[in-house]
Amino acid sequence: MYKCWHHLGVNNLVVGNVLLNKIFTNYNVIARYMKGEDYLDDAKCKECKYSIVCGGGCPDLRLNNPSSKKNETYCSIFKNNMHSFLDIKYSKL
Ligand code: SF4
Incomplete structure (x- = not known):
């Protein structure tokens, strides 16, 4: 999963994977996109x-x-x- 369509295919911007039952794995990216530029x-x-x-x-x-x-x-x-x-x-x- 990605936070944004712009990130598709960019490995370091993956935030999780529902198929692997790892809903959220990259909290840094999630936090940055939710609050980093409010x-x-x-x-x-x-x-x-x-x-x-x-x-x-x-x-x-x-x-x-x-x-x-x-x-x-x-x-x-x-x-x-x-x-x-x-x-x-x-x-x-
Ligand atoms: S200045 Fe107004 S239109 Fe532009 S991003 Fe901010 S709220 Fe939106």
Whole structure:
């Protein structure tokens, strides 16, 4: 098992194996992905009005792609497109 689809095939990011009845084996990776880059510790996210729908975006991008922090590529697609999404949703009602 992996914490993320991005990790498939990366042996040091395996977190467990249900077939071997070893549900969790790599607590370091589990802890890092659950709390290592918590968006609630991010000042921008704390102030962001989209945090309730975003949840801080992709943890893998936050942890492993420092340039994404600068560019905020981990932000929800809703952040810059909410009006368009609402227009589309409303037009379908
Ligand atoms: S949209 Fe960006 S700034 Fe806002 S909560 Fe999500 S990750 Fe944080």
